[in-house]
Amino acid sequence: MEVLLNSFEVFVVPFLRKTIWWENNMNGAECLMRIANTAHGGGYSLCNIGSSPAMYAFEYMDGEGINLSIGRSCLDMDLEMLKAYSYLLQPHAKVIIPIAPFYSILGNYTDTMTQFDIYKYYRVLKHIQAYKESMLESLNGFINTKTIKKYLKYLYHDVEKDTRKFQTEQQYSVEELETNAQNYIKGWLSEFMIDSLDAPLTNENTKRRLESTIHLQRIIDYCNDNHFRPVLVLLPMTEHLLKRMGPEFREIYIYSFLNPVIDSTGVPCINYIEDNRFIDDKYYCNALFLNRTGAKYFTKKILLDIDLILQ
Numbered sequence: 001m002e003v004l005l006n007s008f009e010v011f012v013v014p015f016l017r018k019t020i021w022w023e024n025n026m027n028g029a030e031c032l033m034r035i036a037n038t039a040h041g042g043g044y045s046l047c048n049i050g051s052s053p054a055m056y057a058f059e060y061m062d063g064e065g066i067n068l069s070i071g072r073s074c075l076d077m078d079l080e081m082l083k084a085y086s087y088l089l090q091p092h093a094k095v096i097i098p099i100a101p102f103y104s105i106l107g108n109y110t111d112t113m114t115q116f117d118i119y120k121y122y123r124v125l126k127h128i129q130a131y132k133e134s135m136l137e138s139l140n141g142f143i144n145t146k147t148i149k150k151y152l153k154y155l156y157h158d159v160e161k162d163t164r165k166f167q168t169e170q171q172y173s174v175e176e177l178e179t180n181a182q183n184y185i186k187g188w189l190s191e192f193m194i195d196s197l198d199a200p201l202t203n204e205n206t207k208r209r210l211e212s213t214i215h216l217q218r219i220i221d222y223c224n225d226n227h228f229r230p231v232l233v234l235l236p237m238t239e240h241l242l243k244r245m246g247p248e249f250r251e252i253y254i255y256s257f258l259n260p261v262i263d264s265t266g267v268p269c270i271n272y273i274e275d276n277r278f279i280d281d282k283y284y285c286n287a288l289f290l291n292r293t294g295a296k297y298f299t300k301k302i303l304l305d306i307d308l309i310l311q
Contacts, residue, residue, distance in 0.1 A: 001136045004143040005122070012148060021154040024162040028055055028070040029120050032085075035066065036124075041087045046303070049078040049219075050098035053235050053288060056165060057098065059295035064303070069098075070124065072117045074106035075215035079222060080121070084128050086226060094306055095223050095230045097216070101237075101245060102188055104257035105201070107208030108215075112191075115142045164285040168293045172286065181240035181287035198248040209257060220265050229310050232258060232269035236278035236298065240287045268309045270302070277301065 016022045046065035048058050055069040066088060068081045082095065089095075106112045109121075119142060122135045172180065185197070192205060201209060223230040234254065250273070262269050272278055278301075283294025290298055 001140055001143075002132075005119075005136075005139065008143050008148070012151065015155060016151055019154040019158050020161050021151075021159045024159065025071075025116070026120065026123075027165075029124050032068065032070055033124055036085060036088065039066075039088055042090050044088050044093060045090045046094040046096070046306075047082075047085070047089060048096035048098060048233075049073075049082050050096075051078075051100055051103070053100045053237075053290075054096075054098040056285070056289035056291075057235055057295055057298055058096075059292060059299050065299075070120060072113060073121075074109050074112055075103065075212050075219065077109045077113070077121055079215060079219045080125060080128075082219065082222065084125050086228070089228065091227055093228050094310060095219075095228045096233050096302070096306070097219060097230055098233050098235050099254065099258065100235060101241075102192060102253060104212050104253055105192060105205040105208040107211040110138050111208060111211075115139055118142075164289060165292070167285045167291040169291065170281045170284060172281075174281070177238060177240045177281060177284075177287050181238065181244060184241060184288055185244055197245060198252070201252065213257065213261065216261055217265070220261070220267050230267050231306055231309065232262065232267055233302065234258075234269070234271045234273045236272040236275055236290070238281055238284050238287045239279055240281075242273065242279075270305055270309070272298075272302075 013022075043063065044066045046060075047068055048054055048065070050057075050069040051073040052069070052071050055067065055071055058065070058067045058069075060067065066085070068078075068085055070081075073081075078097070109118065113121075115138070118135060118138050122132070122139060125135065126132045170177075188194070189197070193202065194205070220230050222228075254273075258269060261267070278290075278294065278298055283290055283297060285291040
């Protein structure tokens with residue numbers, strides 16, 4: 001498999017890099033690789049890990065922190081990213097562990113991530129032999145004639161540029177945000193095979209909850225073992241999503257997951273889910289992701305909050 005992936009990198013990727021589709025899907029990963037290749041070790045006093053909401057939520061000033069989120073993820077992959085790039089952090093650096101609504105039931109990355117998602121992480125982790133071998137197994141069958149044709153079609157039928165990460169104001173009307181929020185909910189219900197947001201965890205999601213708890217504990221243990229200072233952060237969202245995720249949902253999918261870990265480890269947690277400072281639609285590019293204006297505002301505030309907690 002490694003030979004096929006190397007051939008894909010040499011003979012196909014140079015062409016794909018010319019497409020907007022590649023930029024949309026790989027920009028975060030390639031930006032991180034450029035930073036890692038040019039940065040001096042031990043330069044950052046703060047980082048965040050996390051999935052797509054975290055990629056949008058943090059906008060650091062130069063040298064202030066590093067965003068290790070490159071898109072869709074889960075807690076075990078977050079740990080691998082932290083391990084791989086911890087050399088960029090100063091001693092006693094702060095590590096933000098963002099928690100999105102369904103992070104508690106993502107389980108293992110092989111359960112919830114597509115092969116293309118895994119390939120994206122393979123590209124930024126393949127220099128670490130221990131991760132490389134396990135990821136190669138997950139990518140078995142990823143490169144074949146069918147998939148190469150699928151990706152090469154973007155050379156002739158490209159997609160529109162995804163500008164969400166660069167937007168500075170809300171582009172949607174209230175009605176469009178309501179639809180967007182409902183579409184997120186429908187997608188999550190389908191993905192996790194849930195009938196209702198207020199229903200108890202299914203057997204499969206209970207299994208994934210246990211796996212997620214283990215991965216979160218391992219992240220905290222890694223931080224403590226390496227003298228980093230972890231902080232759990234519940235990311236904000238618009239009212240359009242928040243009102244659909246009532247108290248029962250938050251207890252089942254968020255608080256019952258986090259509270260035992262907080263009690264056993266003493267790791268601090270900052271909850272921005274209902275924080276009125278970040279509820280305004282103007283800070284978002286859709287119903288879930290912060291836009292650049294919102295990210296700068298949120299990052300400024302969270303850095304102040306973390307300094308107060310960890311002083």
